[in-house]
Amino acid sequence: MKFNLAIYGAIFALLLLIGAPFFFWYLKPAVPMGVAVIDKTVPNADYREHNGLFWVLEHHKITNMDGEPYEKDKDYYGYQPDEFSGDLEFWPPAPPDLIYLADTYGVYSEDVNENSRGDRSSLLYGGLTEQEWEAILQARAKDTVLLMEFNSIASPTKNSVRKSVEESMSFEWSGWIGRYFPDMQDREIPSWLINNYQDQYQQQWKFEGEGIVFVDENDKVVVLDSGDFDGEVYFQWTKEGRNHYPYARNSSYGYWFDIVEPNSGAIVEANYHVNLKDNGRQILKDHGLPGKFPAVIHHPQNRTYYFAGDYADVETTSWPKWVMPNVFYEMMAFIEPKEAFFWSSYFPMMTQILQEIEQKDK
Numbered sequence: 221m222k223f224n225l226a227i228y229g230a231i232f233a234l235l236l237l238i239g240a241p242f243f244f245w246y247l248k249p250a251v252p253m254g255v256a257v258i259d260k261t262v263p264n265a266d267y268r269e270h271n272g273l274f275w276v277l278e279h280h281k282i283t284n285m286d287g288e289p290y291e292k293d294k295d296y297y298g299y300q301p302d303e304f305s306g307d308l309e310f311w312p313p314a315p316p317d318l319i320y321l322a323d324t325y326g327v328y329s330e331d332v333n334e335n336s337r338g339d340r341s342s343l344l345y346g347g348l349t350e351q352e353w354e355a356i357l358q359a360r361a362k363d364t365v366l367l368m369e370f371n372s373i374a375s376p377t378k379n380s381v382r383k384s385v386e387e388s389m390s391f392e393w394s395g396w397i398g399r400y401f402p403d404m405q406d407r408e409i410p411s412w413l414i415n416n417y418q419d420q421y422q423q424q425w426k427f428e429g430e431g432i433v434f435v436d437e438n439d440k441v442v443v444l445d446s447g448d449f450d451g452e453v454y455f456q457w458t459k460e461g462r463n464h465y466p467y468a469r470n471s472s473y474g475y476w477f478d479i480v481e482p483n484s485g486a487i488v489e490a491n492y493h494v495n496l497k498d499n500g501r502q503i504l505k506d507h508g509l510p511g512k513f514p515a516v517i518h519h520p521q522n523r524t525y526y527f528a529g530d531y532a533d534v535e536t537t538s539w540p541k542w543v544m545p546n547v548f549y550e551m552m553a554f555i556e557p558k559e560a561f562f563w564s565s566y567f568p569m570m571t572q573i574l575q576e577i578e579q580k581d582k
Contacts, residue, residue, distance in 0.1 A: 254316035315361030448500030461489030
């Protein structure tokens with residue numbers, strides 16, 4: 221009998237241990253917070269461009285001001301795949317605590333047909349308009365945090381709007397974007413990129429293995445192959461970033477990024493770094509490109525952040541309703557290696573930003 225009780229006790233303790241992270245999440249009080257999300261790039265119902273943000277909101281039990289959880293398929297301004305109704309409608313009845321521009325690249329005719337090769341087609345909807353940008357600025361209260369990601373100001377947004385955004389966000393875009401690809405024959409590489417390269421250099425796309433591509437706003441293409449660098453594109457915190465986000469870690473970064481320069485008063489909290497070889501360094505120098513690029517630009521006085529990459533674009537399959545010590549979230553980078561950047565860098569960064577907003581409201 222004692223033996224059976226010991227077994228039952230061990231089973232009960234094990235179930236308690238397994239269930240504790242989920243139990244503690246349900247015990248957490250909800251955190252009402254006004255969050256306005258803009259995503260004009262939603263061609264289908266996976267909501268990838270803002271999926272990571274909504275995962276973080278649900279994980280931290282952040283709700284709207286009525287106490288209802290935010291839903292990624294409803295609570296954003298932009299293109300709705302099933303019921304598109306035109307331009308953005310502004311705005312919440314009260315100034316939000318956070319305005320988050322996830323993407324304004326838009327939706328193109330081939331996107332709605334599952335354009336897996338990235339063929340260019342006619343624009344259905346997209347770009348940040350002057351009226352929308354003015355509405356965003358007017359919606360900000362004294363303490364509203366304004367956060368933008370790539371691609372919020374590049375094509376198809378007009379230059380006049382871009383300049384206004386750059387001035388408000390305290391940075392300047394160089395006109396260049398880039399991305400690391402583990403396989404230069406992968407279907408992830410858009411067909412327009414390959415076509416532009418072949419037209420520009422009058423030679424076939426024969427790259428194999430890993431590589432980094434850079435494209436400017438006039439479609440000029442620069443390619444680094446595996447002989448030009450070692451490793452990947454690395455996201456690395458600066459001293460200021462490490463102090464601001466104590467639980468965040470460096471990580472590899474494998475999505476699109478843009479090359480920007482901070483203006484006066486802005487703090488670079490993280491950089492992208494590439495371990496260049498001499499020939500790779502010379503290739504970038506010949507095109508006026510540096511070997512590291514600002515990744516996170518924060519202007520504390522203006523309460524603005526610019527993320528020079530597709531940070532909220534994730535596919536994490538982890539259930540958000542659980543609570544664990546910070547060290548466990550670091551382990552998730554190994555459990556979901558394709559989303560290592562999310563777990564190591566983006567998740568702890570957004571956690572800190574949201575906590576600061578919450579503290580400000582108390």
